[in-house]
Amino acid sequence: MKIKDINTLGQLKKSGYQPRSVKEEIRANLIRTIQQKEQPFTGIIGYEDTVIPDTERAILSKHNMLFLGLRGQAKTRMARQMVDLLDEYIPVIAGSEINDDPLQPLSKFARDLIAEHGDETPIRWLHRSERYGEKLATPDVSVADLIGDIDPIKAANLKLSFADEKVIHYGIIPRSNRGIFVINELPDLQARIQVALFNILQEGDIQIRGFKLRMPLDILFVFTANPEDYTNRGSIVTPLKDRIQSQILTHYPKTIEHSLAITEQEASLSKEQASLVNISDLIKRLIEQVAFEARNNEYVDRKSGVSARLTIAAFENAVSTAERRALIHGETHTQVWISDLSGIIPAITGKIELVYEGEQEGPYQVAVNLLDKAIRSQFLTYFPNPEQAKKRRPVGKKSVEEKEVENPYKAIIRWFDAGNHLDLLMDSKDETRIHNLYKVDGLYAFVKKHYPQANEMQQALLMEFVLHGLAAYSLISKKTIEGKIEFKDLIGSMMNLGDMNLGGEEEDDFDENDYK
Structure with a gap:
């Protein structure tokens, strides 16, 4: 029987459907992907021997995980691509806010519906794209946002007591039941809010106000964060960190080639720009070298990191600088020159955080110095060492x-x-x-x-x-x-003295006859 023909609980039972947890589901699909020599994560460059194997091991272990690394290291992209490891469709009780499994209902709504309709209980099929929840942690995020709270409007409309479970408004985590839920920048979440996640991670249940609820939610949790020691905004409370089974360290591209591939993949150029402007491999490497120089520069805060977004924006600015020049002169074709790289400075200054000495130097001058250092570093791969x-x-x-x-x-x-x-x-x-x-x-x-x-x-x-x-x-x-x-x-x-002497007066040309 095809999925589209299964519309009731009775039909689902006859189909032989067997429920399984989301972690078991992702694990099974990853195993199949590996056996078929397919790539579970696409467009993730430079992680083939580091982050991706660590992530696969965490999935095989059915772990919740934390991606720990500096900004611009594809942490959120890795989390979002895990959706592709979910089954394409799963059955849920129609009308359920928390994606109740028809054979293992959790909410009072689903249990009451099944008690009333039995095998005629309507079901619907949920696509994997709807099984992903994401929340950016900010200081104003509340327990109600994440887990839920009493909804007085619902109580009034349904004429129910606040003691009735049906008056609960579920937060984003319960609504992500049987799916993947991601919290970005976890240290920014207030400590008291992080504490509210303890039971969900350890026992799989939630607590809302005074209700005696025990809903063993079925969720794969993925968290992202900058290293604790690198930020003044907050930290991950130790008991919460202890409940996250796998901590995966991310990193920046380790080679120019990886960095080039990432920029090539992510940069957005119009067809007009691509046909008008040629950008040589030399220019591309100089742009990537700027990021490498910035990550080791004494004026740049290494704890903050230098995102891959710097080189992507710089690449686009370099092409646009050449395009503007060609448009001014009515040229039908041009290339990015070294001098056009002055146009990438706005992309640099907006992507780096400076230490105190760097602030004294000024962001513009730091960007110019980084560009000069990039030229100096790449020069040796093309020509003899001028130091000689x-x-x-x-x-x-x-x-x-x-x-x-x-x-x-x-x-x-x-x-x-x-x-x-x-x-x-x-x-x-x-x-x-x-x-x-x-x-x-x-x-x-x-x-x-x-x-x-x-x-x-x-x-x-x-x-x-x-x-x-x-x-x-x-x-x-x-x-x-x-x-x-x-x-x-x-x-x-x-x-810069020209023909002027140290006193500022013009020197006379020496004439032997005058001397005599």
């Missing part, structure tokens, strides 16, 4: 060619040392930008030597990257002012 160029070793009788090998950036640096400078306007056309980059002696030849197969746009991007990299390693000067980036020689930029 800083080391002035005795050359002896080596030829000029051998000297150039020791410092591959010498021709580029020499061009700036000669007093030349390069201004790259943020919103300049691609053609203008490329033309200006070719002005720097030795820059094109250097990139061509290392990437001979690169096309013109790729070479130009790498040329710009070289300049930013040399500035990050303090071999040339970089200054961002009024919509442009100015590259100069390092010493001249530091001194």
Whole structure:
């Protein structure tokens, strides 16, 4: 008999239906999923060898669980995907507020209905998408919200005494019976509210006001929280923590590749942006590196964490920066340049929490420094280490060619040392930008030597990257002012004296005849 044909309790009994707990149900479906070599959690990247196995073990053990980790670590996503391990449909007593099992009714409503109608008691089929409850813990959450309370309006309408069980208004937890219930940010829940969960987790029953209720609820509880020591907002009371059988530690992506995959999956780009703007692997890696730098930066509060949402928002901002520039100049195609990364600063400043020293530095300057550090870190994966160029070793009788090998950036640096400078306007056309980059002696030849197969746009991007990299390693000067980036020689930029002497007066050119 098909599900749609089973509409009464009598028909359900004849079908051979056997009730089972939600934890047994999820466990059985997980076992089948593993045996069929399927992935129970999709779109969760970087957890294949850590969080996902821990979660599967907790499910097999029929445990309630706590995902403990910093913000932006897919804790809630993991919990929501457990819904897919539920049966597609289960039978419930029609009209029941707490999804009563027809063969094991809990509420007085369901028991009275079955007593009145017997095998003709109507049932309905509940889809797994309706078997998920979620609540964000906030200080104003009450016991009534979670568990329930007396509803005086219901008592008045039904003309019932407050002592009648039918006047109870059930909270979100009883309404999640035979399903999954998630409490996000558990430490934010007041301690006295956490205490109210003790009996539900240990004994499976609820207590509402003065009613002598014992309703063994059938729920898989999933909690999420930041580590207790990392927040001043509250903590998980120890007896409650003791009743949560499995504590699963989450983490940020451990590699750039995992981080890249997450951003690629989560970033939202329009079709117009995708066709108009090309974003190279270099730019993508620089954006991801910003998050890695932030998580280890002395100015950023490590206890707060740096969410993966930073790189997702930064990726979208980088593309939008290039798109805006192309729209201004009517270009039909462009790419994200290194200088376009200035557009991701708003995505950085809004996603990091600073320590006291960072607040003194200022969020904007911290974001700029993180971007420079990202350029510095990624530069070594593309080009020789500029630190070697800083080391002035005795050359002896080596030829000029051998000297150039020791410092591959010498021709580029020499061009700036000669007093030349390069201004790259943020919103300049691609053609203008490329033309200006070719002005720097030795820059094109250097990139061509290392990437001979690169096309013109790729070479130009790498040329710009070289300049930013040399500035990050303090071999040339970089200054961002009024919509442009100015590259100069390092010493001249530091001194900034020109032809002026220390006293501020212009020096006369030395003339041997005058001296005589």
